Amino acid sequence: MVSRSEVAFSLGLLVLGVWIVAQALAYGVFGPNITGAGFFPLIAGALLALSSAGTLVRQVRGRTESGRLEAAETLRIGGVVALTALFLVLVERVGLVLLTPFYVAVVAYLIEWPTTLRGHATVWATAIGFAIVAYLVFDLGLNVPLPDGFLGG
Amino acid sequence: METLQLLLGGLSAALSFNTLMATLIGVTLGLAVGVLPALGPAAAVAILLPLVVKFDATTAMAGLAGVYYGAMFGGAVTSILLGIPGESASMMTTLDGYPLARRGEAGRALGMSVYASFIGGLIALILFTAVSAPFAEFAIAFGPAEMTALMVMALSFTTVLGGDDPWKGFASLGLGLWLGMIGLDMVTGAPRYTFGSVELTDGLSFSVIAIGLYGLGEVFAAVGDKSGQAQFQPTYTFRSLFPRVRDIVLCWKDLVVGSLIGFVVGVLPGAGATASTMFAYAASKRMSRTPEQFGHGAIQGVAAPEAANNAASYSAMIPLFTLGIPGSGTTAVMLGGLLMLGLQPGPLLFQERPDFVWPVIGTFYVGNVLLVFLTILLTPVLAAIVYVPLALLLPLVAGIVIYGVYSVNYLMFDVWCALLFGVLGYVMTKLRYPAIPALLGVVLGPILEQGVRRALISSGGDPIIFVERPIALVLFAATGCLVLVPLGRRLRGRFRRRQPAA
Numbered sequence: 001m002v003s004r005s006e007v008a009f010s011l012g013l014l015v016l017g018v019w020i021v022a023q024a025l026a027y028g029v030f031g032p033n034i035t036g037a038g039f040f041p042l043i044a045g046a047l048l049a050l051s052s053a054g055t056l057v058r059q060v061r062g063r064t065e066s067g068r069l070e071a072a073e074t075l076r077i078g079g080v081v082a083l084t085a086l087f088l089v090l091v092e093r094v095g096l097v098l099l100t101p102f103y104v105a106v107v108a109y110l111i112e113w114p115t116t117l118r119g120h121a122t123v124w125a126t127a128i129g130f131a132i133v134a135y136l137v138f139d140l141g142l143n144v145p146l147p148d149g150f151l152g153g
Numbered sequence: 154m155e156t157l158q159l160l161l162g163g164l165s166a167a168l169s170f171n172t173l174m175a176t177l178i179g180v181t182l183g184l185a186v187g188v189l190p191a192l193g194p195a196a197a198v199a200i201l202l203p204l205v206v207k208f209d210a211t212t213a214m215a216g217l218a219g220v221y222y223g224a225m226f227g228g229a230v231t232s233i234l235l236g237i238p239g240e241s242a243s244m245m246t247t248l249d250g251y252p253l254a255r256r257g258e259a260g261r262a263l264g265m266s267v268y269a270s271f272i273g274g275l276i277a278l279i280l281f282t283a284v285s286a287p288f289a290e291f292a293i294a295f296g297p298a299e300m301t302a303l304m305v306m307a308l309s310f311t312t313v314l315g316g317d318d319p320w321k322g323f324a325s326l327g328l329g330l331w332l333g334m335i336g337l338d339m340v341t342g343a344p345r346y347t348f349g350s351v352e353l354t355d356g357l358s359f360s361v362i363a364i365g366l367y368g369l370g371e372v373f374a375a376v377g378d379k380s381g382q383a384q385f386q387p388t389y390t391f392r393s394l395f396p397r398v399r400d401i402v403l404c405w406k407d408l409v410v411g412s413l414i415g416f417v418v419g420v421l422p423g424a425g426a427t428a429s430t431m432f433a434y435a436a437s438k439r440m441s442r443t444p445e446q447f448g449h450g451a452i453q454g455v456a457a458p459e460a461a462n463n464a465a466s467y468s469a470m471i472p473l474f475t476l477g478i479p480g481s482g483t484t485a486v487m488l489g490g491l492l493m494l495g496l497q498p499g500p501l502l503f504q505e506r507p508d509f510v511w512p513v514i515g516t517f518y519v520g521n522v523l524l525v526f527l528t529i530l531l532t533p534v535l536a537a538i539v540y541v542p543l544a545l546l547l548p549l550v551a552g553i554v555i556y557g558v559y560s561v562n563y564l565m566f567d568v569w570c571a572l573l574f575g576v577l578g579y580v581m582t583k584l585r586y587p588a589i590p591a592l593l594g595v596v597l598g599p600i601l602e603q604g605v606r607r608a609l610i611s612s613g614g615d616p617i618i619f620v621e622r623p624i625a626l627v628l629f630a631a632t633g634c635l636v637l638v639p640l641g642r643r644l645r646g647r648f649r650r651r652q653p654a655a
Contacts (some may be wrong), residue, residue, distance in 0.1 A: 006584045008169040013324055020331050020346075026340070027345060033614040034607070040602045044334060044592060044594070054320040067584040071162040072379035078578060080376055084551065088565060096559070097641055103546040111376055112544035125495030126545050134556050142207055 003059070003068040007111040010056040017049025079110050096151030097139070158288055160456045165510030167519045171212050175205075178517045179216035180524050181531070183223015186201045187240050188209065188231050188535045193481040194224040194240070196371045199363040200550070202490050202508070203557040206360075210494040210509050215516035217490050221483050222466040225426065226524045229266035230457055230535045234259055242426035242462040249447060249454030256450060260393020265452055267528045268485055269408055270397040274458030274521040276412035277419070277467040282514060285503070287406065292500035295609035298619045300499070302535050302628035304601040308476035309591060309635045311554040318641065321586045329594020329651065332357055340601075340606055347467050352566045359489040360561055365571040366588045368554050370578020377579075394529050404456040409459035415464030419481065420472060426465040433461035469516060470570070476512065478597075485592045485607040492596065 024045055029037030087103045104127035114120050128134040166172065186197040197220050205213035228243030231252035246266060253262040295303065308326065331365045335346045335507040336356030401408075404527040411433035414590050418429035437457035470487075472478050477499035479485035490652075491498045496506065503510050560573045581588055620626055 009584050009586075010324075010579060013328065017327065023346065027343060030303050031341070033609045034616065035609060039340050040598070040605075041334050043346060044327050044330035044586060044598070046327075048324055048331065051320045051323035051327060055318070058320060069580065069583050070377075072523055077373045080373065080551075081568045081572065081576055083446055084555075087555075088568055088572070091565065092365075096556075100552060104552050107548035107551060108544045111547060112542065114544075117521075118448075123406075124240065126549070130552055134552065138556050138560055142204075142560060144556075145563055146556075146559070147565065152241065 003020075005069040006067060007056065007059055010052050010059060013052035014049055014056060014128075017045050017052055020045030021049060045069045072127050076110065080107055083107060083110065091147050091149070095151050097131055097135045098149065098151065100134060101127040104130055154281060154394040155572060159507060159511045160282055160514065163513070163515030164518060165507075166211070166512035167215070167515030167517070171208075172215050172512060172516060173519065175212040175216040176219050176520045177523060179219020180223035180226075180520045181527060182216075183220040184227035184230075184527060184531060184535055186220060186523070186540050187229075187243070188225035188448075188614065191300045193367075193482075194221050194370065195486050196526065197224070197448055197581045198486045198490070199360070199367040200557055202360040202363065202486070202493065202631030203561040205490065205515055206493050206561070209326055210491075210496055210506075211512045211516075213490070213494055214487075214509070214513045218470065218489055218513065218517065219520050221487070222463060222520060223524060224461045225459075225466045226267065226270050226528045227535060228462070229270065229455075230263065230528070232453070233266060234536050237384065240462075242430055242465075243458075244427065245364020245430040246455055248434070249449070251452050252448070252450035253452070253455070256448070258621055260390055261397065261452065262455050263532060264394045264396040264529075265400055265404065265455045267394070267525055268401065268458040269404070269411065270458035270463040270528075271409045271521060272523050273378065273412040273415055273463040274467060274517075274524075276409070277416045277462075277464035278514075278517055278521060280416050281467055281517070282469060285471050285475050285514075288471070289500045289503035292475060293504060295500055295624065297611065298622050298625040301601065301604045301608060301619060301655075302625040302632070303478060304597050304604060306628050306632040306652075307597050307630045308601065309477075310478075310480065310593065318585065319643075322590050323397035325581065325586050325588065326590035326594045327650055328536055329591035330598040331594075332362060332591070333598035334602070335593040343424035356599075357570060357595075358561055358567060359493060361558055361570045362574050363486050363489055363592060364554055364558055365574020366578035366581070366591060367482070369551070369571060369575025370582055370588065371548050373575055373579035374582045375543060375547055377583075394532060400452050404453050406440055406454040407433075407457040410436050410440065412458035412464045414459030416468040418506075419480075420463070426462040426469070426481075427463040430458035430459040435450070447516075462567045463521075469544075470517075474605065475500060477502075477600075479593065482592065485589060485596060489592070489596050499545060505580055565652045591637040 007124055010046035020041055024041035026036035027041065029038045029042050030036050031039075083103070087099060091099055101124070105123050108123045108127070114123055135146075139146050167176065179411065181504075182197065182201070186194055198217050201217060201220060205216050208216075224240055225242060226241035229246050229250065232243040232247040233254050236247055236251035250262045253259065316495065331346070333356075337343070337354055337395055338345055343352055412431045414436060415426070415429040418432060419426060434454060434457055437453050441447065441451070441453055443451070449582045467479050469484050470649055472480050473484045473488055477488065477497065479488045486496060496502065496509065554571065558568050559565065561567060578588055583590075608618050609616065620629070
């Protein structure tokens with residue numbers, strides 16, 4: 001059976017490959033010493049486009065072992081990705097260390113909701129503990145200027 | 154003699170406090186990574202890249218390599234105790250290790266796995282030391298034409314590293330090549346695929362792509378598939394973890410043959426540690442007087458694959474160090490790490506940076522010894538790690554990734570890119586697109602482009618430069634074989650399948 005997600009992904013790669021080739025042609029494929037700025041991108045784009053087209057044909061003919069994205073699984077991962085994106089948006093304003101415990105805890109809840117009080121306590125203790133360790137290692141140990149949000153004034 | 158002196162100097166440098174600590178931390182992390190089915194050594198090395206580049210090259214490489222070979226020791230623990238291979242390279246150990254644990258001999262199997270890993274590592278390291286320097290010396294004669302041929306050959310490993318579907322492997326390679334070309338053109342200075350972004354003019358950082366595709370991609374895949382959580386807990390005593398003299402005598406042939414198979418297979422690109430364990434297991438079974446016991450708890454079935462996977466993890470670094478070509482996912486990430494550290498792996502590395510190469514080889518010896526004690530001491534802890542719920546572990550890994558990626562260039566832009574590559578890595582994993590060719594493309598693509606264009610500039614645009622040297626010709630011919638032989642086999646298979654139908 002043809003996997004729609006796989007066909008869509010191959011199609012996406014094919015379009016990307018064609019676009020890379022078009023851009024490469026615009027950069028100029030040949031130059032004074034044979035190769036121009038677009039020479040290697042042309043090879044990369046052509047390789048991507050041709051192999052995606054090959055994959056697509058094989059998928060439609062049912063000749064390739066199909067992988068697929070399951071809806072429930074994709075939804076859970078989509079939740080983690082969306083949460084990470086929200087975290088990255090808020091980090092500049094709130095501060096990385098301050099926001100980390102909430103991020104770690106919410107991702108943990110998204111993966112599996114604890115059923116006992118002890119489970120909730122473990123999640124929050126882990127989240128806060130990680131933020132402290134990350135602060136000690138990165139900010140104090142490695143002198144990385146972590147985004148400090150409103151705490152930094 | 155000179156090699157021995159260099160090795161002794163390297164060993165002495167490897168025992169300096171910083172390097173020793175890096176090795177210790179690396180191998181300990183490797184043990185933990187080897188235990189966890191949700192995280193492979195390639196992902197762990199990728200996640201650690203941003204942290205280690207803050208240290209000097211020897212310290213950084215000692216830590217990264219420690220993770221790799223440490224994972225080979227750690228993988229056996231859960232294979233034997235729980236029947237869950239933490240690493241694919243420990244899969245064969247499960248066949249006899251787990252039955253041994255089920256009948257109350259977990260300690261015996263664990264002891265043998267540690268001893269076998271040590272012997273495998275030691276034999277491989279002695280061969281590594283003897284072979285790599287002369288090999289690098291031979292490769293020093295390589296000019297731009299030979300290096301170009303070598304890079305083309307390395308990229309053609311996609312046919313063996315790209316999984317079952319070569320079309321998907323080449324699509325992944327094309328994607329990686331393109332990602333490696335984002336930024337300013339090295340000759341004309343023209344921006345390519347930068348979308349007008351200032352951050353992209355320097356190109357995408359290798360660590361961002363590697364962490365995204367491998368690190369976050371694996372985290373997302375593990376979020377989706379929460380299987381692999383341990384259910385059964387066997388019992389063993391600390392005393393029982395020490396190998397028995399009788400077992401050592403019984404398994405000596407399996408240990409030597411397993412180590413040699415591991416060494417040879419490990420050097421071959423794409424074959425890797427997992428394949429070496431299969432060959433070693435098969436050879437051990439064939440040599441045995443009681444082959445019927447294999448699969449039901451034969452101690453030789455633990456000895457041979459464990460010696461092989463550790464030997465393969467060391468020998469896989471020979472092509473990386475001497476030719477600058479990676480033969481596996483983990484060594485591809487390590488190659489990126491070497492470049493980030495400002496080193497150019499290849500024939501000249503042994504000549505120009507002996508102060509780096511020999512201490513790193515020294516850390517391999519030290520790490521191999523350290524792992525014997527650490528594995529025995531930490532076995533109870535390692536077995537317990539498997540019971541850490543993924544709901545706690547995965548957010549922590551995601552957190553480490555965010556902090557690590559940010560700390561490379563202090564840019565949130567990099568973290569956004571890593572997230573994007575994480576999603577891409579997850580989709581590729583689910584749809585069975587191999588990520589290794591993409592990483593090969595990112596690392597080797599720019600080197601190949603630079604080599605070809607420089608060679609053409611030096612020859613005044615005459616492409617004959619690439620085929621007028623015999624070594625380059627041989628390498629191009631070997632590349633042709635690498636690409637065409639699997640294709641020929643596939644076509645022959647298809648032809649044979651069609652014949653009966655006709």
